[in-house]
Amino acid sequence: MKEYKNYQLKGNNTFGIPALCDKFIGYAGVNDLKELYEQHVFDKQWMSVGCGANLLFCGDYHGTIIHSTAKEIHILEENEKNLLVRADAGIILDDFIAQAVSNGWGGMENLSAIPSSVGAAPVQNVGAYGVEAKDVVERVHVFDTRDGSTRTLSNEECKFGYRDSLFKANPQYVVISVELRLTKAKNHQLHLDYGNLRSSLPADISLEGEDVLKEIRDAVLRIRHDKLPDPADIGSAGSFFKNPVVDRSVVDRLLIDYPKMPFYEMENGYKIPAGWLIEQAGWKGMKRETVGVYEKQSLVLVNLGGATGYDVWDLAQSIVASIQEKFGIGISPEVIKVPN
Template identity: 45%
Template structure:
């Protein structure tokens, strides 16, 4: 039975804590409920927003359509072979709880993605990533319900068209499908990723040497790093990294490096370099700065924050000013990672 509500506050359903309202609201626990929902022509025709953990959204106004809160649960091993274990999770499963499940069972590959907020169904849409690992490296396939037909379609790795914080669900398939489950291919023998960020230093501080490495140790290190740098949304409204790390040509990087010798960069291919957006923002003097109750986090310049009572428009205004500062100083355009509604 569907419980469709109207004029529902979304404040507790987005990590920025913005008090936008949904014209219609429904929570979905099963695929069958999805099919039932879209048999109602009124809702089939309405603008739709699929909501997971609300950790990658900025509401700048009320949503005059239907918000579908995906809460399908369940984690199970569907098959395994000599090298891999295949783990299927419902779209509404909390991402970090899924990571902990895999770490506790010795299924390797997700550990670097510990403590990322949000739900499993949203993970492939954004191709979430952290500390040298992205979803596409462990993704096998997903199941999604076609909004028009109610039929379930399987998307394999190639069909998802993953890119840097990109997938087909942000482009051609946007608004056409609702992800109901995701299956991951995880390793029985771990391949450790410790080169990115402060993982090695943190492991050393934890007293863990190279020959003592485990996926739990890496997960614990990532959790420690994230908690030290990123604000808890329950205390300070935020959506994690607000901007993507920009990629620029190696020639442009060399030119900027001559003017800014401390500029960090990471090769992403033969011709491009990825520059940390947080470093660029900090160099422009935004770290810890705020305009009213909207601003930039004091410990991590990549994170925009709601210090209490800020509107989405006020946070977006800070984002625009940050973008302009970085473009004026470095000639680099920052693109939002957060979805702006």
């Protein structure tokens, strides 16, 4: 276990925002977490942080940040159709996906290049190109910081929703590892009908072929590279806002003024792309000193250099207010403000 005091978090959040935390602890697994429990670390202010790809630090964090450094992968079950793999929370999700693809294990290729730890993937129920973590997560192993016990939660118990899970409302659980059910050749369930994924694949691709997972991963990498800023170059947390889900009456009202407005029927209403609303309100590519709205994707707020969390948050609040004024719709952040 490694412990740092007055730790600088600039390199631990993809916005690249400077902020200090009182203590930063890299832990390797359950035994370390038990030790921290015995030391009463969880009786005071604390939080789990993976890659910090969905966090906005507004000021210093007066508490302890714990960060998993556990990186083991174990195959728990295997048959000719699929396999069950347990991956530790500290693994970089895309490293795992790259390895899965090269092993011919299918199910997560559409999630390629999402900046995330494996531990945060079920917390956020990360999703891209028609696939979400919930589609492959079979069980999640957690440490309960209230009593120092461990628990295993089934997919159903995780209560997955759109960028949501039981873990969001229950931060007392630290994800230790995740069990993922992945498919083997001839049993892959490919998801190609989201956005321009299918048209980005080579015209002569064989969907039964050996290279199909790699072709899909490569296409996703290309699309994302064209559309999203690389946190190594431009600080961001990806989509800053969630897509609002509204009643049909709201859709009908807006269609009068915006007949080309995109909207999608969901179980609980109609989803309107927040990026479309933000673009229509004129924010795309807008720059405000240290912060801006990414010119290729208006859902993404970026650190143009030297931004504080407050600069980003102020811009976000201005966007929320303008969408409310123009469309009468409330949009809310997907990004987690710390402290909130």
